[in-house]
Amino acid sequence: MHEVSVAQGIMKIVEDEAAKHGMSHVTKVHVRIGQMANVVPDALLFAFEGVTQGTLAQGAELDIETVPAKGRCEACGIEFDIEDLIFFCPRCDGVAAEVVSGKELELTEIEGD
Ligand SMILES: [Zn+2]
Secondary structure, eight states, rough: HHHHHHHHHHHHHHHHHHHHHSSSSSEEEEEEEETSOOOOOHHHHHHHHHHTTTTTTTTOOOEEEEOOOOOEETTTTTTTBBBBBBBBBBBTTOOOEEEEESSOOEEEEEEOO
């Protein structure tokens, strides 16, 4: 399951950050995940719960912020929301040249003591 490796990646950053800030216990972890990052939030929550067992983040809450997918039209340059993975510009029917957001997978904040 893809989400397990994502959760393990998050956990590694959490451990690094906790060490950096002298935390011995992490209670909450905030992440931003793009709609196009291919991560199912429920599956990630479940995986996170698993990988945090026996770590300093055991029982920590995972707060997932979903970042909408946006593309930039190569013909007219506007940015638009990508819905249902349809990449066509609503103004001119051009094809998105570039995905400008929606692939994020980042840890934004951890809380603990
Ligand atoms: Zn366009």
